[in-house]
Amino acid sequence: MDRGDKPKRKVQLRIRSNTALIKTRMCLSEHPFGTVKWYHDARYLLCRGKKKATAELGLSFLVYNMKRALNMVGPKRLIAAMNG
Structure with missing residues (x-):
């Protein structure tokens, strides 16, 4: 197990326990950021x-x-x- 697995696992557990919250977040804020990132071909x-x-x-x-x-x-x- 490398060092990156532990934080990733914590995020996955938070997502599974708060699916309604994640769906709301995706509807409200993720779309504009995703659009701008796509427009500038930016991954990070x-x-x-x-x-x-x-x-x-x-x-x-x-x-x-x-x-x-x-x-x-x-x-x-x-x-x-x-x-x-």
Whole structure:
């Protein structure tokens, strides 16, 4: 048994005992994160630490939302809206 098995086992036990909670979590928060990760072809965060990981996720969501806005309204209207 390697060192990675014990934490993995604890998570699996928590999931089995809280299936309703896990389903709620997956519905509420996992979808946006999964979409952004898929969009950037990211499998994991590059930064370590809460502050750095938060900044990395913030930038990823900003880029994702800007790209969506660009596709929805077009570049001219987006630039006009940003200029006020």
